[in-house]
Amino acid sequence: MGYLKKDVNRKIGKAIHRYKLIEKGDSIMIGVSGGADSLVMLYFLCEWQKKTPFSFDIVPVFLEMGYNGKSLIYKLRGYFESLNLPFYIEDTDFARYAHSNANRGKSPCFICSWKRRKRLFQLTQVLGCNKIALGHNLDDLIETFFLNMCYSGEMSTMLPRQEMFKGVLTIIRPLCLVEKEKINKLALRLRLPVCPNLCPSASKSHRSTIRELLKNLYAQNKKIKGNMAKALFNMRPEYLPGILRLAG
Numbered sequence: 001m002g003y004l005k006k007d008v009n010r011k012i013g014k015a016i017h018r019y020k021l022i023e024k025g026d027s028i029m030i031g032v033s034g035g036a037d038s039l040v041m042l043y044f045l046c047e048w049q050k051k052t053p054f055s056f057d058i059v060p061v062f063l064e065m066g067y068n069g070k071s072l073i074y075k076l077r078g079y080f081e082s083l084n085l086p087f088y089i090e091d092t093d094f095a096r097y098a099h100s101n102a103n104r105g106k107s108p109c110f111i112c113s114w115k116r117r118k119r120l121f122q123l124t125q126v127l128g129c130n131k132i133a134l135g136h137n138l139d140d141l142i143e144t145f146f147l148n149m150c151y152s153g154e155m156s157t158m159l160p161r162q163e164m165f166k167g168v169l170t171i172i173r174p175l176c177l178v179e180k181e182k183i184n185k186l187a188l189r190l191r192l193p194v195c196p197n198l199c200p201s202a203s204k205s206h207r208s209t210i211r212e213l214l215k216n217l218y219a220q221n222k223k224i225k226g227n228m229a230k231a232l233f234n235m236r237p238e239y240l241p242g243i244l245r246l247a248g
Contacts, residue, residue: 004186011177012044019160021133021172024054028172029129031120032062034072034195036187037135041175043190045133046083059127060087063116066095072195079193088127092119109205124169136173139180139211142228146210155240157232179225 016022022045030045032038045058060083062076073089080087094115095108120132136144136158145157160176163169175183187194218225 004182004189008040008178008182008186009044009047012041012048012174015160015174015177016048019172019176021161021174022048022052022056024056026056026131027127027129028056028058028131028133029120029124029127030058030060031132031134032060032076033135034062034076034193035135035197036184036192036194037137037140037175037180039135039192039194040183040187040190041133041135042083043192045174046085058085059129060085061120061123061127062087062089063094063119064089064091065112065116066091066093075193075195088123090119090123094119107205109207121164121169130168131170131172133172133174135175137175137178137180137183138229139225141176141232142225143207143210143214145228145232146214147207150210151206155242 022028028045030038030042032042042058042060049056049058060080062073062080064073070091073091077087077089080089092115094112124130124132141157145155148154148156158173158176159171160173162171164171214225214228
């Protein structure tokens with residue numbers, strides 16, 4: 001586990017320093033879903049809190065979306081208490097609404113994501129947080145790029161640091177340089193309380209389609225994922241026709 005842990009920690013540190021994700025006096029809400037990504041992120045941010053030469057606060061927040069039940073709430077509550085951190089847990093019906101007739105035909109994934117994000121924004125004011133840390137990893141950034149290109153007709157992805165509401169709130173993604181495979185392996189070795197994703201739409205979304213497409217590409221050539229990741233951070237705008245159109 002030693003090398004894997006050091007490698008993940010190094011990449012998180014690189015993201016923190018490169019994009020100034022954590023600053024003195026920050027109060028950071030950690031958006032915990034129960035998956036490996038957010039729990040690994042929480043683990044390392046706790047480690048960084050101990051060794052960073054300035055102080056910042058961490059507040060894990062878990063929103064039960066409506067399909068895991070009380071057992072997951074109890075499980076994560078016990079884990080948060082073991083970390084000796086202030087935390088917030090809320091039971092919601094977001095997933096039940098998203099998969100009900102009241103949804104009126106919109107994508108359940110869109111509804112869940114939108115409602116969760118909106119509630120997290122609201123809770124930053126209640127809990128006095130100026131940043132939200134989300135567990136999106138390098139694979140998520142690559143998938144989102146292709147997702148937006150194929151289904152939205154634009155070239156964009158999630159940012160490592162994204163200011164919202166004119167800088168009042170900032171979203172940070174400390175795992176943006178870390179591969180999903182390494183996160184899963186480390187979560188298992190650290191014995192983190194990872195919970196299965198019980199969402200009925202988890203395997204039916206556009207993202208799952210893109211993920212399968214990329215998986216097939218990666219199987220053909222082991223360098224493809226690394227090149228895609230490199231491309232996200234090595235843009236050549238002078239060779240994008242949209243830039244020429246805007247300039248004209």
